[in-house]
Amino acid sequence: MKKLLSTAIFVILSVQLSAMNISVNKSIYIDDGDNSGSCSTVNGSIHVGNDCKISGTCRSVNGSIRIGKNGQIRSLQSVNGSIKIAEDTHVRGSISSVNGSINCKFGTKIEDNIETVNGSITLYGTTVNENITTYNGNISLRKGSTVKNDIIVKDNKSDSNREKPLYIIIGKNCRVKGDIINKENDIEVIVKIAKHAKVEGEMKNVIIESN
Numbered sequence: 747m748k749k750l751l752s753t754a755i756f757v758i759l760s761v762q763l764s765a766m767n768i769s770v771n772k773s774i775y776i777d778d779g780d781n782s783g784s785c786s787t788v789n790g791s792i793h794v795g796n797d798c799k800i801s802g803t804c805r806s807v808n809g810s811i812r813i814g815k816n817g818q819i820r821s822l823q824s825v826n827g828s829i830k831i832a833e834d835t836h837v838r839g840s841i842s843s844v845n846g847s848i849n850c851k852f853g854t855k856i857e858d859n860i861e862t863v864n865g866s867i868t869l870y871g872t873t874v875n876e877n878i879t880t881y882n883g884n885i886s887l888r889k890g891s892t893v894k895n896d897i898i899v900k901d902n903k904s905d906s907n908r909e910k911p912l913y914i915i916i917g918k919n920c921r922v923k924g925d926i927i928n929k930e931n932d933i934e935v936i937v938k939i940a941k942h943a944k945v946e947g948e949m950k951n952v953i954i955e956s957n
Contacts, residue, residue, distance in 0.1 A: 769786070769787040769788070769790050770787070770788045770789060770790070771788070771789045771790060772787065772789075772790045773787065773790040773791040773792070773793065773809065774787050774790065774791070774792045774793065775793045775795075776792075776793065776794045776795055776798055776800075777795050777798075778795035778796045778797055778798070778814065779795070779796070779797045779798065780795065780798050781798070781799045781800075781801070782798065782799070782800050782801070782802075783800070783801050783802040784800075784801075784802030784803050784804070784805070785800060785802070785803075785804045785805070786803075786804075786805040786806070787805075787806050787807070787809055788806075788807045788808065788809075789807070789808045789809060790806070790808075790809045791806065791809040791810045791811070791812070791827065792804050792806050792809065792810075792811045792812065793812045794811075794812065794813045794814055794817060794819075795814045796814035796815040796816055796817070796832070797814070797815070797816045797817065798813075798814060798817045798818075799817070799818045800817070800818070800819045800820060801820060802820055803820050803821045803822070803823060803839070804819065804821075804822050804823070805822075805823045805824075806823070806824045806825070806827050807824075807825045807826065808825065808826045808827065809824075809826075809827045810824070810827035810828045810829070810830070810846065811824055811827065811828075811829045811830070812830050813829075813830070813831045813832060813835055814832050814835075815832040815833045815834055815835065816833070816834045816835065817831075817832075817835040817836070818835070818836050818838070819835065819836070819837045819838070820837075820838050820839050821837065821838070821839030821840050821841065821858070822837065822840075822841045822842070823841075823842050823843075824842070824843045824844070824846050825843075825844045825845065825846075826844065826845045826846060827843075827846045828843070828846040828847045828848070828849070828865070829841060829843055829846060829847070829848045829849070830849045830850075831849070831850045831851060831854050832851050833851045833852045833853050833854070834852070834853035834854070835850075835851075835853075835854050835855075836854075836855050836857075837854070837855065837856045837857065837858075838857050838858075839857060839858045840856070840858035840859045840860065840861065840876075841856060841859075841860045841861070842859075842860075842861045842862070843861075843862045843863070843865045844862070844863045844864065844865070845863065845864045845865060846862075846865045847862075847865040847866045847867070847868070847883075848860060848862060848865060848866070848867045848868070849867075849868045849869075850868075850869045850870065850872040851870050851871070851872075852870050852871035852872075852889065853871060853872075854869075854871075854872040854873070855872070855873045855875075856872070856873070856874045856875065856876075857875050857876075858875065858876050859874075859876045859877045859878070859879065860874055860877075860878045860879070861877075861878075861879045861880070862879075862880050862881075862883045863880070863881045863882060863883070864881070864882045864883055865883045866883045866884045866885070866886070867880065867883060867884070867885045867886070868885075868886045868888065869886070869887050869888065869891040870888045870889045870891065871888075871889045871890050871891060872887075872891045872892075873891070873892045873894070874891075874892070874893045874894065874895075875894050875895070876894070876895050877893075877895045877896045877897070877898055877924075878893055878896075878897045878898070879897075879898045879899075879900055880898075880899055880900070880912075881899070881900050881902050881930070882902075882908060882912070882933075883912075884912060884913045884914070884915075885897060885913075885914045885915070886913075886914075886915040886917070887915065887916050887917050887920040887922075887943075888915075888917040888920065889917065889918075889919070889920075890918075890919040890920060891917070891920045891921075892920065892921045892922075892923070893921070893922045893923065893924065894923045894924070895923065895924040896922075896924035896925045896926070896927060896947065897914060897922055897924070897925075897926045897927070898926075898927050898929065899912060899914075899927070899928040899929060899930050899933065899935050900929055900930065901929040901930045901931075902930060908932075908933050911933075911934040911935065911936045911953075912933050912934070912935045912936070913935075913936050913937075913938065914926060914935060914936070914937045914938070914952070915937075915938045915940075916937065916938065916939045916940060916943040916944075916945060917940050917943060918940045918941060918942050918943060919942050919943065920940070920943045920944075921943065921944045921945075921946070922944070922945045922946065922947065923946045923947070924946070924947045925945075925947035925948045925949065925950060926945055926947070926948075926949045926950070926952060927948075927949075927950045927951070928950065928951040928952050929951070931951070934953065935951065935952040935953065936952065936953045936954075936955060937949060937952045937953065937954050937955065938955045938956075938957055939954065939955070939956055939957065940956075940957040941956075941957065
């Protein structure tokens, strides 16, 4: 399943990139305060400065994506690179990564989903209006983050080679308004809930630990 998802994303990105003015083997830099459409690169990173407006999607194959403060971004997609978002950025769509981590700082708001296959997700003071989903990466909510829907560990439809537990950490003053669901029976999922944190929905097929 993970290979199929990775291949599908790569094919989609390749088709989309071929129809655009793109960067290959070179990074993209957008200066503070600039406006831009879609930003796409193969074998390069994307660096977006502070106070930028990106009306399209930032896409990277084999490179990281860095978003500065106070940005407005449509959506973010990475195959083999991490995604880092600075404070007070508004993502109007979704964030997805295959093999890279996702990290969001204080005041970030994501209107749609966050999804990863193998990368970790760490959110500080961030609001996610839809789901967070993972196949094989840990999830950590910190500093008052809120997920307005579910956190889901998806079933990859094959035997998992993961030996260590997958951790979902709900830190102090964080909230999950939906469920926490483990759909992968071959992975042990441990949910650690801090004091003054809250999961309003059900927790299914997980081990619950209180801090």
